[in-house]
Amino acid sequence: MHNKKRIWQIPWGYRESIAIVLGIVLVGFMLQATIGKFDFYLLSFPFNLYFGILSLAFIVLSVFLKRKAFFIWFTSLSFSVSLIGAITFLSIIMGLTKQVPIIDRANIFTLLGFNQMTSSWAFVLIYFLLLLSLGSTIAKRKPRLTKQYLVFILNHIGLWLILFFAGLGYSDLNRYIMYVEIGETQWRVYDKDSKVVELPIAIQLNSFTIEQYIPKLAVIDKKTGEVLPKDKPIYFQIDTNSKEEFTFNGYKIRLKNYIHNAVRSSDSSYKEVPMKASCPAALVEIRNNNKVKSHWISAGNKMQSPMFMDIDSNLALVMTPSEPKSFISNIEVYTQEGGYYKEENLRVNHPLKAGSWRIYQYGYDNNMGKMSSYSSFELVYDPWLNMVYVGIGLLALGSLLLIIFGKNYKK
Amino acid sequence: MSWDSFIWFALPSILLWVIASLLVYKTNYRLISNILFLMGISTFLLFIILFWNHINRPPFRTMGETRLWYSFFITTIGFITYRIWKYKWLLSYTTLVGSVFIIINLLKPEIHSTNLMPALQSSWFIPHVTSYILSYSMFGASTIAAIILLFKLRKDKEDKELEKLIDNLVYVGFGFLALGMLMGCMWAKAAWGNYWSWDPKETWAFLTITTYLAYIHTRIQRINIRTSLWILIIALILLCITWLGVSYLPSAQESIHVY
Numbered sequence: 001m002h003n004k005k006r007i008w009q010i011p012w013g014y015r016e017s018i019a020i021v022l023g024i025v026l027v028g029f030m031l032q033a034t035i036g037k038f039d040f041y042l043l044s045f046p047f048n049l050y051f052g053i054l055s056l057a058f059i060v061l062s063v064f065l066k067r068k069a070f071f072i073w074f075t076s077l078s079f080s081v082s083l084i085g086a087i088t089f090l091s092i093i094m095g096l097t098k099q100v101p102i103i104d105r106a107n108i109f110t111l112l113g114f115n116q117m118t119s120s121w122a123f124v125l126i127y128f129l130l131l132l133s134l135g136s137t138i139a140k141r142k143p144r145l146t147k148q149y150l151v152f153i154l155n156h157i158g159l160w161l162i163l164f165f166a167g168l169g170y171s172d173l174n175r176y177i178m179y180v181e182i183g184e185t186q187w188r189v190y191d192k193d194s195k196v197v198e199l200p201i202a203i204q205l206n207s208f209t210i211e212q213y214i215p216k217l218a219v220i221d222k223k224t225g226e227v228l229p230k231d232k233p234i235y236f237q238i239d240t241n242s243k244e245e246f247t248f249n250g251y252k253i254r255l256k257n258y259i260h261n262a263v264r265s266s267d268s269s270y271k272e273v274p275m276k277a278s279c280p281a282a283l284v285e286i287r288n289n290n291k292v293k294s295h296w297i298s299a300g301n302k303m304q305s306p307m308f309m310d311i312d313s314n315l316a317l318v319m320t321p322s323e324p325k326s327f328i329s330n331i332e333v334y335t336q337e338g339g340y341y342k343e344e345n346l347r348v349n350h351p352l353k354a355g356s357w358r359i360y361q362y363g364y365d366n367n368m369g370k371m372s373s374y375s376s377f378e379l380v381y382d383p384w385l386n387m388v389y390v391g392i393g394l395l396a397l398g399s400l401l402l403i404i405f406g407k408n409y410k411k
Numbered sequence: 412m413s414w415d416s417f418i419w420f421a422l423p424s425i426l427l428w429v430i431a432s433l434l435v436y437k438t439n440y441r442l443i444s445n446i447l448f449l450m451g452i453s454t455f456l457l458f459i460i461l462f463w464n465h466i467n468r469p470p471f472r473t474m475g476e477t478r479l480w481y482s483f484f485i486t487t488i489g490f491i492t493y494r495i496w497k498y499k500w501l502l503s504y505t506t507l508v509g510s511v512f513i514i515i516n517l518l519k520p521e522i523h524s525t526n527l528m529p530a531l532q533s534s535w536f537i538p539h540v541t542s543y544i545l546s547y548s549m550f551g552a553s554t555i556a557a558i559i560l561l562f563k564l565r566k567d568k569e570d571k572e573l574e575k576l577i578d579n580l581v582y583v584g585f586g587f588l589a590l591g592m593l594m595g596c597m598w599a600k601a602a603w604g605n606y607w608s609w610d611p612k613e614t615w616a617f618l619t620i621t622t623y624l625a626y627i628h629t630r631i632q633r634i635n636i637r638t639s640l641w642i643l644i645i646a647l648i649l650l651c652i653t654w655l656g657v658s659y660l661p662s663a664q665e666s667i668h669v670y
Contacts, residue, residue: 077629077631078632080628081629081632084625085625088622091618091621092618094609094614095615096660097662098664099609099611099662118609166606175604323528324528326532347529348529348530348602349529349533349598350601351601351604360604378604392593392596392597398589399586399587399589399593400586400590401586402582402583402585402589403492403582403583403590404495405582406579407578407579409575
């Protein structure tokens with residue numbers, strides 16, 4: 001189309017857009033090599049607010065100047081596609097390079113910011129250009145009551161809100177880890193540099209429980225401890241509802257009894273005792289050539305020693321250690337402003353929202369397992385989160401309309 | 412109704428779907444085809460309900476149970492998409508994918524509970540993965556169509572209908588891709604407190620979606636269609652890396668998505 005046109009002659013198309021975007025990426029690389037990575041804390045409150053207002057002012061200005069050659073180009077598809085191409089290119093570099101929080105060895109790639117792509121100047125510059133170009137493009141388009149406009153506006157505003165609030169809000173986002181002993185209240189946390197900080201929010205841990213999966217049975221080589229067969233270990237799931245038997249080298253192994261919370265008695269049998277030091281135990285029977293023997297086995301824990309069963313001089317039947325199914329904290333939360341929140345079932349995937357804070361179940365004392373005396377939480381402070389959610393909601397609606405309408409060709 | 416009876420529901424469902432996806436090509440049998448396909452879905456759903464009732468807990472725990480839902484959602488959403496878009500091949504396609512999951516379940520049931528780690532125990536799990544599978548199937552089909560069109564264009568044969576088909580498939584696939592990604596964000600937020608953390612799988616998913624964005628925008632701009640079609644082919648290669656290849660990248664050895 002513009003083949004006859006000389007480069008830099010208006011209107012600008014792909015040649016100019018690609019040249020400018022490449023230039024900006026190169027400037028980004030040079031900035032990176034000379035002054036180091038982009039410091040997101042330059043954008044912490046209130047500077048992100050100022051920057052946000054400036055961006056909005058730019059977008060409003062673009063509406064008034066939309067017939068100027070510069071803004072026609074700035075909101076053109078050629079420029080958009082070039083920016084999309086640049087962010088894809090930088091992401092491919094990011095996808096192929098290991099991303100690290102701290103660079104310990106400098107080389108040409110670290111110098112250009114490849115190992116910390118999202119805080120590299122090239123990435124940040126393209127990101128903000130995208131934000132401005134997208135904003136101006138949305139503002140330029142005249143609202144109409146058509147399917148096309150609806151799909152356009154939902155998808156583009158949704159994306160713009162996400163980019164705007166996730167990008168500018170990033171430096172206001174804070175994450176802390178808090179360890180709380182059962183029965184105690186805590187407000188001191190560790191920040192990302194492992195420094196102790198006091199927060200305006202306190203958590204009282206009333207109780208902490210771990211639910212465990214029912215363990216499996218396995219046959220091991222007594223000398224090496226390896227699960228057999230070596231190349232393809234077999235694990236037999238204990239299932240009290242099933243009468244299925246587990247056969248190994250002609251030995252028939254059958255489950256006779258299973259206790260999830262068991263404590264060993266003096267005669268080496270197990271009884272159901274619902275206490276924290278209990279562990280799963282099973283009574284199993286092994287049959288081979290009319291010889292029958294049964295025995296209790298258990299994987300044990302910090303308080304109880306494991307029990308296994310000799311099959312013959314080389315083989316033994318063991319129980320696998322229990323894997324956690326869920327870990328649940330019962331907490332009460334107090335904030336300095338007098339807020340009070342309560343959650344009896346705080347667990348992974350089910351955080352508690354407390355004002356602008358969100359509290360996540362993080363971990364526990366892995367060595368002690370069920371007997372852990374503390375529970376740990378991740379506290380995330382993200383004041384702009386709701387705006388990102390609005391963006392996600394609009395984008396989801398827009399995506400749904402794409403599925404229903406498709407490209408929506410006019411007849 | 413336990414796993415033992417699964418075959419008595421699974422085989423009739425597959426049979427109904429196969430007949431329906433064949434009959435759809437006969438103009439006079441469209442209605443019967445629709446009815447048969449719905450009967451297949453209902454038979455399958457009936458098993459899920461009876462099975463759920465039998466085991467007394469939601470059937471989301473084992474691999475076998477997860478595949479049950481894949482088969483159900485793939486065929487159901489495939490049917491709805493066919494009703495909206497009238498692409499007849501969609502019925503055979505979803506029948507094929509749904510049946511593969513059913514046959515795996517029949518041959519290798521894995522009915523014992525797999526120990527799903529706490530982070531995976533989420534109601535976002537199934538919609539997140541199903542949405543991605545649907546988008547991948549649309550993109551796969553659109554790429555095949557793109558290659559056909561590129562060959563036609565080499566012989567200077569235009570095909571406006573095929574162009575429209577490719578565009579619509581990409582739009583529908585893009586919708587599912589974006590929904591899958593957004594649901595992943597909601598899940599990640601609930602599990603880790605981050606809706607986006609540039610995990611290697613996320614990075615590759617991101618650059619895949621931006622490549623499809625480039626296709627969509629170059630098509631609106633109506634640049635030379637050959638360029639757009641090549642972008643579409645590159646996008647599918649990137650998508651395959653995201654789906655299957657990320658696990659092998661040295662940059663991704665600590666990714667939460669490696670399994």
